[in-house]
Every structure is written in C-alpha cells, then in structure tokens.
Amino acid sequence: MDQQEKIKLLQRIVQMETVNDHESxxxxxxxxxxxxxxNVEMTRVRYKSGRDNLVVTIGTDHHRQLGFAGHMDVVATGDPQKWDHAPFSGDITDDFKMVGRGASDMKAGLAAMVIAALELLDQGEPQHGQIKLICTIAEESTMVGSEQLTKEGYLDDLDALVICEGSGLDISYTHNGDIDYRVTSHGKAAHSASPEMGVNAIENLMTFWHTAKAELAKFDETDAVLGNLLHNVTVIKGGEQINSIPAEADLEANIRLIPQTPAKVVKQRLEAVIATLNQQPGFELDLEYLLVGDALPGDQNGDFVQFVKRETEAEVGHEVTLSGDKGTTDGSKFIDSKGDFPMVIVGPGSNTAHQVNEYVDLNQYLKAIELYKNISLKFLEGDN
Ligand SMILES: [Zn+2]
Known part of the structure; x- marks a missing residue:
C-alpha cells in the first residue's frame, strides 16, 4: 500500500461519526x-444493532498468537465552532497532521494495526503463528465491547497484546482502573416546618458519602507508579424546593483504582457501606455501577515490554519512555480473560485526545505501521 493509500484509509475512518455509537x-x-x-477469519460480535465488535484472525499456524487492540468509538466533539477544521473532516494540514475527532484517540492506531496486517498478508506472512486484531466498541463509555469479547473468550489464546492507543509512540505498561457509580437516596417529602413527617434524602446521601469516603480511604496502599486509590464525588443532585424536605437525591462518584485494589474488593466495600446504612431507619439507598474496569498491572522489566521498547526505539530512532498511565483502556477488561498475557500500550497520537483540534502527526502514523509489522514478525518467530 503506498503512503497516499495509507493516509486515505485513516481519513476514511476518521470521517465515520462513531461518537459512542455506530461503530459498525x-x-x-x-x-x-x-x-x-x-487464511483470514473474521467475526463480527454484535452488541446491538449498529454496534459490532470485529475480530480478525490471520494465519492458521497455532505456534504463537499476538493481538492488537483498538477501539472504533470516539468521544463527542464539543462545540464544532471551536475547531479550526470540521471535526469529522480528516483534513490534512500543511505540516502533515490529520485533524479530526478520533485522529489520535485512536483511529490512527486502529488504521495502523489494520494496514500492518494487510501488508503482512501481501508478503505472505505470517508464516508462523497468528495475528489477532481486536476492534472494540464503547471503550470511551462503558467498555461493554471489550467486556463482551473477554467473556466470550476471544482473548484466551493470546500470548501478548499491543493496545494501539495514541501514546505518541512512547510506551505505557500499567494504568489505573476505574469505578464510576451512582447512589440514589430515597426519602419522603414533607413541609420543612415539620421535618419529622418526612425523610431527608439529601442528609442520608451526605451520610453515605462521608461514610464511603472514610471507608475507602482505608485502602491506603501506594503503587510505585500509579500512586494511591482516588475517590471523588463529581455530580450531585437533589431537592426541589427550599421549604420542602427532599424526597430524592443522587450522587455520582469516580474511583481510580490501582493494581493493589481490585475492582471486586472495592465494590464489596462500597456495597457493605450501603447495606449497613440501609439497616438504619429511614435509609433507602440504591447503588448502580456505570463503569467498572480494573487497573492494569505491569512490569517495566518484563520481556514483552522490553521487546516492544527495543522495536519502538529502532523505529523512531530515539529512546522512548516507559510509564504508567492515569487513563484506562480496554486492557481493564482484557485482564479478566482466561489467558495470562502481557499487554503494552503503544500507538500514534498526540496529547490532543478528547480536545478540540485533535490531530495525529502523519509521520508518526506511518512509523506505527512499520513498528506493528516488525513487532508481529519478530514476536511470531519467537525472536525476543
Ligand atoms: Zn482511546
């Protein structure tokens, strides 16, 4: 594929409006x-109409299996007027950047892994082992795509996985997990002159928050790279009128997990707080999870991390950084798979993800294609 075609392919998928939907x-x-x-097996794994995950398996020899993962959804554009180019134009600037929502996060990574596989196929590769491309939906919202693929066993046979998120071709080998939750407090309305006739939903919700905050603060381990567990209330709503005891209130909160605090354990603690409070008179609290994903543990001295680092440095011609990442990826779900395989995040992209004028440097995009080809060939030959 020539350079023009590679850029066209990326432009074409940037122009597809996949804001939290329509990934098909x-x-x-x-x-x-x-x-x-x-020798290519394609499976569409439907979540619902318009939202298909896609798994492409290349090669028939079961020697080793290397995965590449990319999500097909993008976040909302914000006010299109604030963009210098239409957010779904895929316009190319004079300094060889492509602008568009998802250019960096992460359609460039997605296109690069696809083109790498196509070019290997054209060369008659892979002769040893298999490449599996895992294209997911809903990474930016609920991660139901990666969750579904994991549950259905699509990752079970992997020996290693590259997550092609835009990292500026630096490398992340560990990242935080996430629990987003909502608690609704049900009370009983009454005139504020006779509060004893009602149940104050806001006061009960505040009691919940203070109790939960204190309880989760007991997870006080520190990860050397990712720091501590964080727990913040970020949305709160309740009450209707200043002289009425509120009948309902709810809050949403975000927990940033570290590998030492598995989602399962933190959820149990939160549920215990709710259960204990609900035994007290007047309390009626409901808990709902909006997103749950574990932290990704990683070892910067691991063989696969070091192998990918060497290959990346050979491609970009300078030293690359190895770091932990505050953001989550589909890796938060993939670690629940039966397989035990290392994951590394490396892909083309700038630090403009989720912002206006998101862009990817096209030279970096083209390098990523070469990088993914080299990683595939060497990994599948067992040369690392
Ligand atoms: Zn992303």
Whole structure:
C-alpha cells in the first residue's frame, strides 16, 4: 500500500461519526479490506444493532498468537465552532497532521494495526503463528465491547497484546482502573416546618458519602507508579424546593483504582457501606455501577515490554519512555480473560485526545505501521 493509500484509509475512518455509537460503520469497512485474503477469519460480535465488535484472525499456524487492540468509538466533539477544521473532516494540514475527532484517540492506531496486517498478508506472512486484531466498541463509555469479547473468550489464546492507543509512540505498561457509580437516596417529602413527617434524602446521601469516603480511604496502599486509590464525588443532585424536605437525591462518584485494589474488593466495600446504612431507619439507598474496569498491572522489566521498547526505539530512532498511565483502556477488561498475557500500550497520537483540534502527526502514523509489522514478525518467530 503506498503512503497516499495509507493516509486515505485513516481519513476514511476518521470521517465515520462513531461518537459512542455506530461503530459498525468502521467494522464493516475494515472487514471489506480483509475480504480478498484466504487464511483470514473474521467475526463480527454484535452488541446491538449498529454496534459490532470485529475480530480478525490471520494465519492458521497455532505456534504463537499476538493481538492488537483498538477501539472504533470516539468521544463527542464539543462545540464544532471551536475547531479550526470540521471535526469529522480528516483534513490534512500543511505540516502533515490529520485533524479530526478520533485522529489520535485512536483511529490512527486502529488504521495502523489494520494496514500492518494487510501488508503482512501481501508478503505472505505470517508464516508462523497468528495475528489477532481486536476492534472494540464503547471503550470511551462503558467498555461493554471489550467486556463482551473477554467473556466470550476471544482473548484466551493470546500470548501478548499491543493496545494501539495514541501514546505518541512512547510506551505505557500499567494504568489505573476505574469505578464510576451512582447512589440514589430515597426519602419522603414533607413541609420543612415539620421535618419529622418526612425523610431527608439529601442528609442520608451526605451520610453515605462521608461514610464511603472514610471507608475507602482505608485502602491506603501506594503503587510505585500509579500512586494511591482516588475517590471523588463529581455530580450531585437533589431537592426541589427550599421549604420542602427532599424526597430524592443522587450522587455520582469516580474511583481510580490501582493494581493493589481490585475492582471486586472495592465494590464489596462500597456495597457493605450501603447495606449497613440501609439497616438504619429511614435509609433507602440504591447503588448502580456505570463503569467498572480494573487497573492494569505491569512490569517495566518484563520481556514483552522490553521487546516492544527495543522495536519502538529502532523505529523512531530515539529512546522512548516507559510509564504508567492515569487513563484506562480496554486492557481493564482484557485482564479478566482466561489467558495470562502481557499487554503494552503503544500507538500514534498526540496529547490532543478528547480536545478540540485533535490531530495525529502523519509521520508518526506511518512509523506505527512499520513498528506493528516488525513487532508481529519478530514476536511470531519467537525472536525476543
Ligand atoms: Zn482511546
């Protein structure tokens, strides 16, 4: 594929509006690219209409299996007027950048892994082992795509996974997890002159918050790279009128997990707080999870991390940094798979993800394609 075609392919998927939905547009298009090749198995894993995950398995020899993962959804654009180019234009600037929502997070990584696989197929590769491309939905919202693929066993046979998120071709090998939750407090309305006739939903909600904050603060371990567990209330609503005892209130809060605090354990603690309070008179609290994903543990001296570092440095021509990341990825779900495989995050992208004028440097995008090809060939030959 020549350079122009590689850029066109990326532009085409940037132009597909997959804001928290409609990922099938991308999945369908990517599937057509692999259609001409034998030895390619494609599986669409439907979440619901318009939202298909896509898994592409290349090669028939079961020697080793290397995965590449990319999500097909993007976040909202914000006010399009604030962009210098239309957010879904995929315009190319004079300094060889492509602008568009998702250019960096992470359609460049997605396109690069797809093109790397197509070019390997054109060369008659892989002769040893398999490459598996895992294209997910809903990474930016609920991660139901990666959750579904994990549960259905699509990652069980992997020996290693590259998550192609835009990292500026630096490397992350560990990241925080996330629990987003909502608590609704049900009370009973009354005139504020006779509060004893009602149940104050806001006061009960505040009691919950202070108790939960104190309880979760007991998770006081520190991860050398990711720091401590964080727990913040970020949305709160309740009450209708200043002279009425509020009948309902709710809050939303975010917990940033570290590998030492598995989601399962933290959820149990939160549920215990709710259960204890609900035994007290007047309390009626409901807990709902909006997102749950574990932290990704990692070892910067691990073989796969070091292998990817060497290959990346050879491609970019300078030393790359190894770091932990505050943001989560689909890796938060993938670690629940039966397989025990290392994951590394490396992909083309700038620090403009989720912002206006998001862009990717096209030279970096083209380098990522070469990088993914080299990683594939060397890993599958067992040369690391
Ligand atoms: Zn992303």
């Amino acid at each position: 547009l991308v999945a369908d298009y990517l599937a057509t690219l692999f259609q001409p090749y034998p």
